[in-house]
Amino acid sequence: MNGAESLVTTLVGGGVDVCFTNPGTSEMHFVAALDRVDGMRSVLCLFEGVVSGAADGYWRMARRPAATLLHLGPGLGNAVANLHNAKKAHSGIVNIVGEHATFHIEHDAPLTADIEGIARPVSHWVHTSRDSTAVAEDGARAIAEAMAAPGRIATLILPGDTAWNAANGVAAVPGVAPPAKVDEEAVAAAADAAGEGCMLLLSGDALTERGLALAGAIAAKTGSSLLAQTSNAVLQRGAGRVPVGRVPFPVLQAVEQLKDMHTVVLVGAKAPVAFFGYPDRPSVVTSDDCEIRCLAAIEEDQLDALERLADRVGARAEDAPVQKPFRPDLPTGAFDLDKLAAILGNTIPENAICVDESVTTGRGFYPLTAGAPPHDWLQNMGGSIGYGGPCAVGAAIACPDRKVLAMIGDGSAMYTIQALWTMARENLDITVVIWANRTYQILKGELANVGAGNPGRKALDMLDIGRPDMNFVEMARGMGVEGERAEDCEGLIRALGRANSERGPYLIEAVL
Amino acid sequence: MNGAESLVTTLVGGGVDVCFTNPGTSEMHFVAALDRVDGMRSVLCLFEGVVSGAADGYWRMARRPAATLLHLGPGLGNAVANLHNAKKAHSGIVNIVGEHATFHIEHDAPLTADIEGIARPVSHWVHTSRDSTAVAEDGARAIAEAMAAPGRIATLILPGDTAWNAANGVAAVPGVAPPAKVDEEAVAAAADAAGEGCMLLLSGDALTERGLALAGAIAAKTGSSLLAQTSNAVLQRGAGRVPVGRVPFPVLQAVEQLKDMHTVVLVGAKAPVAFFGYPDRPSVVTSDDCEIRCLAAIEEDQLDALERLADRVGARAEDAPVQKPFRPDLPTGAFDLDKLAAILGNTIPENAICVDESVTTGRGFYPLTAGAPPHDWLQNMGGSIGYGGPCAVGAAIACPDRKVLAMIGDGSAMYTIQALWTMARENLDITVVIWANRTYQILKGELANVGAGNPGRKALDMLDIGRPDMNFVEMARGMGVEGERAEDCEGLIRALGRANSERGPYLIEAVL
Secondary structure (H helix, E strand, C coil): CCHHHHHHHHHHHHCCCEEEECCHHHHHHHHHHHHCHHHHHCEECCCCCHHHHHHHHHHHHCCCEEEEEHHHHHHHHHHHHHHHHHHCCCCEEEEEECCCCCHHHHHHHCCCCCCHHHHHHCCCCEEEEECCCCHHHHHHHHHHHHHHCCEEEEEEEEEHHHCCCCCCCCCCCCCCCCEECCCCCHHHHHHHHHCCCCCEECCHHHHHHHHHHHHHHHHHHHEEEEEECCCCEEEEEEECCCCCCCCCCCHHHHHHHHCCCCCEEEEEECCCCCCCCCCCCCCCCCCCEEEEEEECCCCEEEEHHHHHHHHCCCCCCHHHCCCCCCCCCCCCCCCHHHHHHHHHHHCCCCCCCEEEECHHHEEEEEEHHCCCCCCEEECCCCCCCCCCCHHHHHHHHHHHCCCCEEEEEEEHHHHHHHHHHHHHHHHCCEEEEEECCCCCCHHHHHHHHCCCCCCHHHHHHEEEECCCCCCCCHHHHHHCCCCCEECHHHHHHHHHHHCCCCCCCCCCCCCE | CCCHHHHHHHHHHHCEEEEEECCCHHHHHHHHHHHCCCCCCCCCCCCHHHHHHHEEEHHHHCCCCCEEEHHHHHHHHHHHHHHHHHCCCCCCEEEEEEECHHHHHCCCCCCCCCCHHHHHHHHCCCEECCCCCCHHHHHHHHHHHHHHHCCCEEEEEEEHHHHCCCCCCCCCCCCCCCCEEEEEEHHHHHHHHHCCCCEEEHHHHCCCCHHHHHHHHHHHHHHCEEEECCCCCCEEECCCCCCCCCCCCCCHHHHHHHCCCCCEEEECCCECCCCEEEECCCCCCCCCEEEEEEECCCCCHHHHHHHHHHHCCCCHHHHHHCCCCCCCCCCCCCCEEEEEHHHHHHCCCCCCCCCCCCCHHHHHHHHHCCCCCCCCEEEECCCCCCHHHHHHHHHHHHHCCCCCEEEEHHHHHHHCCCHHHHHHHHCEEEEEEEEEEECCCCHHHHHHCCCCCCHHHHHHHHHHCCCCCCCCCHHHCCCCCEEEEEEEEHHHHHHHHHHHCCCCCCCEEEEC
């Protein structure tokens, strides 16, 4: 048994049985080990940003880590943006990066780079294996690091000779502590604050069906408000679940929504801040005299904390007011953003996984989709666009029996368009809807927000992604994914009907 | 005048008048400044790997730096792989990265990241502007750092408020020292070594027409051998120029070619080492008793050193033996690699810029293209595939009057396929030839080289990029670039004829 085989065996034994890969020479022994060790599903991606984004989506839905397999420093570099997003989403990933053989590093060959340096800003744990006999234990340690609450990026760097030299055997994953339970004082402080002017701000496990039921019951019982973070890793919503709004993205709207709160109680959420800093707007969107209390941080046991808070205030989850089923009527004619929301609200399949990278197009999707059958809503947590397609790949692999609906702005889609090929190869049940407004629409607003004035021709050229207009249906076909263009509501409804009636990847370009 | 305007004015004044951009909110003032400051050509790319690769290609052909404009840590992350390649190519780049406003960083918003940490492994110089009044001087310093011989990556991080607050004015670029001239001892030592069993190993400026003429004359006069590095930033070749081979990529071939050398004299080159380390092959490909002498390092004045060496040995550049014009006959029928080389040798346009990311397909292109009219040959210097399309973009912007021929393996092309869109938008005169062998062919060989044994089905699945086969013509059309597929020699010849007869981007997918 060589080091690579000991590692793959350790990974599979430790429950890491999916590997998103874009390997190179230094990872060939790992690849060869896939044939000699049973149980690892290896998924090839044509760009490393798809690898890391898929591992993010996989964790969110499976709640256990996938492995990656990346080629040296530059391969890791290509994965950085979606590792950043995954880190901010608290997704656990066993991030494996090949390195030159130990004896080769000193020669400064073309691919030599400071891999640990590239890894550190996007990892919670970075380790380079020194020896083929250490690789199994390093792998087991990486799994434990990745699974430590709430989920962490564990980067394991594997010099080639640690993979091809002889190993001692496999290693067992060290025990992973469950999320810590919060102190009773935190529960008491939250109970004291509960009532009018107090807001429970939710993210993490507080946005599971159970967490929302508890939070909803607490809010109903005490008169507190309920809100979710602007972006969340997974939000379970739809008919029969407790509905929850989100902190608005625009700063002034967020300030307005939070201005009457004397206390915000965080449950798996961070204190609400603006996405960007602006010349004349606050970074903190709560009012100056608003107190921030933390019931449970993201690494703590949020469901337990909510159970105890519910007990303390005498609320019962089954009494929480839930969303009534509601399918909006189907609109007709030319697109507008409300019509898009209505079409989604009417067509979202039961139990769908909705990956939302709609950016400006989707700002208003929530109200009209609230009453659709139960579904999960996944958002970009790190703000680096290009997460949607890859995240959908990982979610679809984690949940092969659920339809994934990936809604992606055209600008965002282009960063990781290669995800389409992996959807085709793995025949993943993903409907990709591209919102083709042919502009970085968000930046037109931001140009005004930062006080940069009216853009002239040269500035607008940097915000418009028309000239030439892209054709996503052709791009998808070039990567083996069928699809169609929708130019109006009827077209989009027809296309979604087709996508929802069949299994497999399908791309719809909605030309707005 | 705000900080952004002071910076853009400083850049233009300092000769940096091309900016490859993928901006976001934090860079909106820079974008707005493009309208208020004359002289900056801003080129939008849809992915940051295109930005950094284009800046690499631009430097190689213009020999002055372009600026980039990237959005925070993840945008920089997406640029890392081609910054790595550019760093290894010694390309000077003013790498500008937006950052949150200084007062916003502490709030750990979604896009907050350790930008300096991400930048350091791929930069020679990293600096964060602290104040809008410092931005102009910081920009001038960045230009000087980028231009310092032989060319460096200077990363300037620009918090939003340093762009929107008031500036003092513009700044002049500090004097940049010319490349140091080598000591006379280095010249004497090279002269002493010259003769049979001595090899001049060339890269950098030694591969310009003038450098090659000098090196060729020295070799002819002294009986020394002449060879170029395996990969080079720019190699000027073709009829009328001194022909030079390259160190073979396969380790054992390199060892064989170098085994009789008692001395290798480096001129802008590094001591030759294997691209990867293998279990049973050496990392250093020269023999144990081969002496390595350095005539001129990459940061020193290689042309001056060659002039002085030529003087010392009594060689004259005009006496160097040069390549005779030679166009191979056009082959017919099914493709093989020699036929591809012959087709290229027959059709490469005069003064073309050949960007070579052909990987395994192109290993044998050199002999049959040697006698084509004078042209430049650009290679991947950092080994991170995905450099070809972006490098072609930069080269085409630097040299609008020259045809760029980008030859790219299908696997490589997919990392930065978004480059096609920028080619269309800017109507760049680039012919992209995709070698579609539908596999990471190099890895099949490497699997054997590292002793990983015969691959089974699961390993082969990680090396094959068919299933589904891609269609690059459809992908290109989706990004506004016309093209066609070629299935045999006649088809490729016809397609190249069409591409060479017109100006603008054109993609040819050669299905091997």
